[in-house]
Amino acid sequence: xxxxxxxxxxxxxxxxxxxxxxxxxxxxxxxxxxxxxxxxxxxxxxxxxxxxxxxxxxxxxxxxxxxxxxxxxxxxxxxxxxxxxxxxxxxxxxxxxxxxxxxxxxxxxxxxxxxxxxxxxxxxxxxxxxxxxxxxxxxxxxxxxxxxxxxxxxxxxxxxxxxxxxxxxxxxxxxxxxxxxxxxxxxxxxxxxxxxxxxxxxxxx
Numbered sequence: 001x002x003x004x005x006x007x008x009x010x011x012x013x014x015x016x017x018x019x020x021x022x023x024x025x026x027x028x029x030x031x032x033x034x035x036x037x038x039x040x041x042x043x044x045x046x047x048x049x050x051x052x053x054x055x056x057x058x059x060x061x062x063x064x065x066x067x068x069x070x071x072x073x074x075x076x077x078x079x080x081x082x083x084x085x086x087x088x089x090x091x092x093x094x095x096x097x098x099x100x101x102x103x104x105x106x107x108x109x110x111x112x113x114x115x116x117x118x119x120x121x122x123x124x125x126x127x128x129x130x131x132x133x134x135x136x137x138x139x140x141x142x143x144x145x146x147x148x149x150x151x152x153x154x155x156x157x158x159x160x161x162x163x164x165x166x167x168x169x170x171x172x173x174x175x176x177x178x179x180x181x182x183x184x185x186x187x188x189x190x191x192x193x194x195x196x197x198x199x200x201x202x203x204x205x
Contacts, residue, residue, distance in 0.1 A: 003040055010037055013069070014048025014055050027053050028163070034060040054165050072108045073101055074121050080128060081106075087131055096123055 012034055015026035031054050034044050038060070046061035049069050056064055076084055081104040091098045095112035098120075108120035130145055162170070182188055199205045 007042065009043040009045060011045045011047065012037075012061065014046060014050065014053065027055055031055050031060060054163050057165075057169075066110075072120055073105050074108065074124060075102075075105045076128075078104060080132075083132060084124070084128060087127065090127065090131070091124070094127075096120060096127075098124065 012030060015030055034046060034055065038044055044061040044063075046055065046064045047069065048055055048064070048066060050056075050066075054060075056066060058064070084098075084106060085100070088098060095110070096108070097110040098106050098108055101107035106124075108124070111120045111123065181190070193201075196205070
């Protein structure tokens with residue numbers, strides 16, 4: 001297909017969340033489309049609801065928007081709906097954009113990029129449960145608890161497929177940080193193997 005000079009800007013809609021074990025052809029093809037169109041001189045605007053994908057790398061589009069393409073509506077029982085209204089500022093502080101959508105319903109317009117494929121409904125419930133249980137004494141402590149929970153939700157899980165570029169970026173980010181020995185819940189996040197241990201695993205000695 002020849003290049004069209006009457007088109008200057010192209011909107012690319014991303015594949016959205018990728019379920020663990022699901023093939024990633026749409027994500028890969030979308031990434032290649034962004035690369036090819038940029039090489040042709042078009043301005044690329046990318047909209048994707050999943051930040052944990054190679055498609056949202058800075059070099060693939062001039063503008064990238066990480067937004068839910070279809071806002072999610074969550075309904076709560078009357079008592080919980082009142083509590084949700086009280087903590088709307090807390091949602092906003094952590095990047096979870098929530099607005100009232102009826103007497104007992106709330107619409108999630110955006111989720112924090114850190115979340116990856118975790119849905120806003122799950123995050124709302126986690127925050128509401130933490131606040132209702134009085135797990136933390138104040139707003140600042142609640143924010144820190146929620147951020148720690150978000151970090152765990154967004155972590156790479158076992159059997160989660162990754163593209164080579166994502167693996168490389170993950171390791172590069174790891175080397176640049178002062179990584180603690182455990183996650184916020186106290187579970188170890190890395191294991192040190194001696195050379196002798198590796199040789200034994202691969203039956204080299």
